Amino acid sequence: MRWGMVIDLDKCTACQSCAVACKAENNVPFATPEQSGRSHTIFWMDLLVQVRGEYPRPKARFIPRPCMHCDNPPCVQVCPVGATYRRPDGIVAQNYDRCIGCKYCMVACPYGARMFNMGRAEEPESYRSYANPDGRVARRRVGVVEKCTFCFQRVDQAVARARAEGRTLEDGEVKTACAQTCTGGAIVFGDLDDPASRAAQLAGSPRAFRLLDELGTRPKVVYLMEG
Amino acid sequence: MQSATRAERAYESFLRPLYGISLWYALGVAGLLGLVALGGYHLVGSQWAQGLEVTGLNTSIYWGLYIINFVFLVGVSAGGIIVAALAHILEFKEFKPISRIAELQAISCLILATLFIFVSIGAPDRFYYLFLYGRLGSPLIWDVIIIVVYLALAMVMGYLGTRADLVRCMAVFPRRRWLFRLLALGYTDISPAALERERRLLRGLSWAAIPAAVLLHSITAWILGLVKARVTWHTSLLGPLFVVSAVASGVALVTLCVVVTRALWRLDIGEKVVGGLGKVLALSVPVLGYFLFAELLTVTFGGETAALEVFTEMVWGSFAPFFWVNLIVGLLLPLLLLVMPARLSASWAFARAAAAAAFAGVLVMVWPWAGGDAPALFAESFPAWGALAQPAWMLGLLVLLIVVLTVIVPSTSVFVRVGTASALIVMGVLLERTNIVVLPQLHRYLAEFYGVGRYVPTWPEVAVALGIYALGALAFLVLAKLFPLVELPDEH
Numbered sequence: 023m024r025w026g027m028v029i030d031l032d033k034c035t036a037c038q039s040c041a042v043a044c045k046a047e048n049n050v051p052f053a054t055p056e057q058s059g060r061s062h063t064i065f066w067m068d069l070l071v072q073v074r075g076e077y078p079r080p081k082a083r084f085i086p087r088p089c090m091h092c093d094n095p096p097c098v099q100v101c102p103v104g105a106t107y108r109r110p111d112g113i114v115a116q117n118y119d120r121c122i123g124c125k126y127c128m129v130a131c132p133y134g135a136r137m138f139n140m141g142r143a144e145e146p147e148s149y150r151s152y153a154n155p156d157g158r159v160a161r162r163r164v165g166v167v168e169k170c171t172f173c174f175q176r177v178d179q180a181v182a183r184a185r186a187e188g189r190t191l192e193d194g195e196v197k198t199a200c201a202q203t204c205t206g207g208a209i210v211f212g213d214l215d216d217p218a219s220r221a222a223q224l225a226g227s228p229r230a231f232r233l234l235d236e237l238g239t240r241p242k243v244v245y246l247m248e249g
Numbered sequence: 250m251q252s253a254t255r256a257e258r259a260y261e262s263f264l265r266p267l268y269g270i271s272l273w274y275a276l277g278v279a280g281l282l283g284l285v286a287l288g289g290y291h292l293v294g295s296q297w298a299q300g301l302e303v304t305g306l307n308t309s310i311y312w313g314l315y316i317i318n319f320v321f322l323v324g325v326s327a328g329g330i331i332v333a334a335l336a337h338i339l340e341f342k343e344f345k346p347i348s349r350i351a352e353l354q355a356i357s358c359l360i361l362a363t364l365f366i367f368v369s370i371g372a373p374d375r376f377y378y379l380f381l382y383g384r385l386g387s388p389l390i391w392d393v394i395i396i397v398v399y400l401a402l403a404m405v406m407g408y409l410g411t412r413a414d415l416v417r418c419m420a421v422f423p424r425r426r427w428l429f430r431l432l433a434l435g436y437t438d439i440s441p442a443a444l445e446r447e448r449r450l451l452r453g454l455s456w457a458a459i460p461a462a463v464l465l466h467s468i469t470a471w472i473l474g475l476v477k478a479r480v481t482w483h484t485s486l487l488g489p490l491f492v493v494s495a496v497a498s499g500v501a502l503v504t505l506c507v508v509v510t511r512a513l514w515r516l517d518i519g520e521k522v523v524g525g526l527g528k529v530l531a532l533s534v535p536v537l538g539y540f541l542f543a544e545l546l547t548v549t550f551g552g553e554t555a556a557l558e559v560f561t562e563m564v565w566g567s568f569a570p571f572f573w574v575n576l577i578v579g580l581l582l583p584l585l586l587l588v589m590p591a592r593l594s595a596s597w598a599f600a601r602a603a604a605a606a607a608f609a610g611v612l613v614m615v616w617p618w619a620g621g622d623a624p625a626l627f628a629e630s631f632p633a634w635g636a637l638a639q640p641a642w643m644l645g646l647l648v649l650l651i652v653v654l655t656v657i658v659p660s661t662s663v664f665v666r667v668g669t670a671s672a673l674i675v676m677g678v679l680l681e682r683t684n685i686v687v688l689p690q691l692h693r694y695l696a697e698f699y700g701v702g703r704y705v706p707t708w709p710e711v712a713v714a715l716g717i718y719a720l721g722a723l724a725f726l727v728l729a730k731l732f733p734l735v736e737l738p739d740e741h
Contacts, residue, residue, distance in 0.1 A: 061307040061702075070698035085698065096478060102389035103382040122378050123301075123371020125311035126389055132478035132694040138311065138371065141302025164300040165371025234694055237477055 024093075024112040025172050026214035026242035027201070028224040029086055032249055033208035036084035040200035040209060041067045044088075046152065047173060047199035048159045051143030064137040066170040067200050083248075086209070088200065089114060089135040089170035090233065090241030097127035097136060106167070112214075112242055113172045121166040128167060132234050133241075136169045172211070173198040193219040214242060262517035263735045264421060274726065281723040288716010291709040292368060301371055304710040309702025310690045314710050315369035317686045318717070321498070321679050322362035323396075323469045324491065327462040328499005329355035330403055332526075333410075334455035334462070337448075343525040346518060346735045350510065351503045352407040353728060355462075358502075359400055361721045368713055388472045399458075399465045406454050409447055412436050414737050432732060466495040479689035480555040481548070487685075490540045497533040498678035500526060501671035506725075508668035516735055520663045527667035530674060531587040538580050541681075559692045562701070563684050571680040574646060579677015582653060583670035 044050065044067040053063040070085040091114045097106050098114060105120035106127055128136040139162055153161075158175040162168045180196035193212055201209040212221030224230070225244040232241045295303045306313050333351040336344035344351075367376055383390040415433040419426050467488040473479070474487035504526040511518045545564075548556045563572050653669065691702040728734070 057302070061309065062302060063308065070695065072697050096476070100387050100389065100476070102384055102387040102393070103378045104384045120375075120378065120382060121372065122375040124366075124369070124389065125371070126387070126472075128311045129690065130476045130478050134308070134693065134695065134699055137308070138306075139300065140306070141300035163372070165373075167371075237694075 023110075023213055024215040024242065025091070025177065026112070026212065026221055026225065026244065027088065027091075027172070027198070028210045028212075028221050028230075028244045028246065030206075030208045030210075030224070030246040031085065032246065033206040034084055034086060034204075035206045035208075036069060036071070036082075037205050038069050039203050039205055040086050041065055041069055043067075043199040043203035044170070047154055048171070049154050049161050050168075051139070051161065052145040052149070054144050057141070057144075062140040064139070064168070066135075066137065066168070085233075085245065086200070087133065087135065087233075088198075088243060089172070090133055090239065090243045091170075091172060093240035093242060094238060096130040096132070096237075096239060100126045100130045102126065106169075109174075111177070113174055113177070114169075115171055115174060116167060116169055118162045118166050118168065123165040123167065125167065132237055132239065136167055138167055139164050193221075259517040259738050262515060263733045263737055264418075265516070266514040266729050267418070267422065267733065270730075278723065278726055281719045281726070284719035285716050285723065288713045288719065291712040292716070295709045296368070296713065297373070303707060305704055305706045307702065307704070309693065309699065310687065310704045312369070312686060312690065313704055314706045314714055315365045317679075317683050318714055319362050319365040319369070320469055320473075320491075320686060321682045322358045322365065324466055324495035324678065324682075325499045325502045325675075326355045326358035326362065326399075326403075327466040327492075327495040328497070328501075329353075329358065329503055330399070330406075330458050330462045331496060332500055332503050332529075333406065334458040337406075337410075337451045337455040338459075341525070343522050347503065347507050347522055347526075349407070349410055349736055350506050350734055352403060352410060353725070353734070354499075354503055354506060355403045356400065356407055357721050357724050359396060359403070361717055363396065364717050364720070365714075368717070388468065388475055391468045392472055395461070395465050395468050399461045402454065402458055402461055406451060406458060408434070409451050409454070410736070411732060413439050413444060413447065414733055417737055418732060428731070462495075463492055466491050473686070478694060480553075480692075480694075481544075481559045481689045482685070484544070486540060486544055490537075490544070493533060493536050493540060494678050494681065497530065497537050498675055500529050500533065501674035501678075504530065504667060504671040505675060508664050508671070510729070510734060511664065514729075518735065523667050524663050527587050527663070527670065530667070530670065531584065534580055534584050534587070534674065537678075538584075541576075541580075555692070555694065555696075558696070559688050562692060563688055567703075568684055568688060571684050575677045575680040575684075578646065578649065578653075578673055579680060580674075582650065583673045583677070586653075586666050586670040586673075 044065075045052075048066055050064050050066055057063065067086060067088045070087050072083040072085075074081045074083075091112060093108075093112065095106075095108055095114050098108050101107075102124060103120055103122055105117045105122070106114065107117070108114050123138070125138060128138060142164055143161075156175050176198065177196050181191060184191045184195070191213075193216065196211070198209075198211045201211040210221045210224055212219040214222050214225060216222055221244075224246065227246055229246040229249070230244050231247055232244055235241065291303075304313065329351045332344060333348040333355065335341060336348040336351070367373055370376065379390070379393055383393060385391075412433040415429045416437055416439045419429045419437075422429070470488045470491035473482040474484065477483045504523060507518060507526070508523060510516060545560065548560050562568060653673075687704055691704060693699060693702070
């Protein structure tokens, strides 16, 4: 089992619903306009935007950016207390109870995928009614690092259910929040070790590339180049 | 007969700080206590209450003012022990009297450095996790280990080098006998045989202290240098560069401490001592400049985009003031002060000074012509100054240069010249550290998406840093009352 994600940039409409779904699923804290002005905003899934050229012929490029869940994760390598670790199924997870907030992993991550709880989130009272009640995504305390977990609460639940029913997990049975909500169907989540899975097959496409692959991080998020 | 009176005089001067408390001393302690309280107020009342939100850190920079000072303080600590160890190993008569100040600096600066780490982390209540759950694979844990080893070594060296004087002090200050007894851990033997044994032990420990100091700063460099995600950190030059910076800034701070302490308490420390330190500085500063040049040449010749962007920002961008001030005021000027013969006729000195000032002035004036933007760092800190910021800092630099070149350079006092040079070197290395720590974080990979980050330290952050430094200065003042800061001459 090696969880990975394929994101087809041709199908991405830059609607950012992946970022919103991720916030809701994982109880990612809100930011006030003041906080976001000082760039303290937390995004586990962020939409990277690059605009080139002037008005008559501008060219924009959009890349949804979750954590790359590297097979050779630089963040895990540097963590002094083992708060961030690579699970046997390839997910790079974060132990919020262990993290001391030294931010070394954030410095070591070339993708900017790690986020720091700078301060308390100020959010409307009504927020509580639609917060995800799952204890594994309970709001993190101030002063620790958090990041995309490939929705491991969903993954683990699906794996446990399949095991209880005495069967193997089907391809596409578990979807991360971003994959589930993606309006263009651009995000495919699946097992890269299973050659029959859709994710593994898409990852073999000639359009496939990985971000900053030359750094030797071996990311498990594969992009399909826009045509 | 003459030498006897000289030793007598020295002996008396070294004990002088231990008598009574002057008004200035009390005022100094009060002022420093105030700064410590201010820092503590901001640390507890705002940073720990609201989170690191109150600092200037943001999603593009995670290590700021605190880590800059951590790296800087580890450096001056390593430099301190190198001076002390050289004094013990080579039996440098010149450095002997100041080895205790150097050891004290090594110990106290390292403690201050750990305090900076303590305030920089987001969950200080879990600080002990570093010891409980330490992962040997992390460079940060290598640093924890070497800091503990080095601190222990420096403390043992400090104790061994001080206890004979503590025993001597018991006889001079009978009423404070208990204090000296406590500090000496009950030791009382000062027979020549015991002193010889002590010297041999110190020599042996010094052999261990030098590699420990080199390792200490190399590992601190590797915390940054092993990170492949930050282009200009990820160079094998970083370790050696940090060691040389450590020697330069460490020796400079020892020198500054010696010069200031000597002036404060009229200690009998000779020109030879400070002159010798000046020579070590004159040797290490060019090496620092050489490393800087090697790095700049490698990056600009190849022109690799990511690294070039960082260096362009450093030399011509918003952090250009730090780079140029470091180069001109932190490296060239001190070198000039250190190598130019001290006893010049006044007119010659003035002519040279004027020529050097003109040269430096041209260098600074060329800067805007070469296409630099308005320094954003200053424009953001003082928006109202916007347009004035650039001419203001250049004019300030020029005035500083002219003052140093016309007043300090012609001065025939070794203490004034070497002391000024040391202060400038310390400042220069601090600026160098700032550029090394901050810039590669602002210019990151995927900058085409993320853009260039910015960092301006906030007031609470600055106050906490000031508080920590004030704590260090306070410790120095208190220790100066506890035992003689300079080794008492043997022959007394």
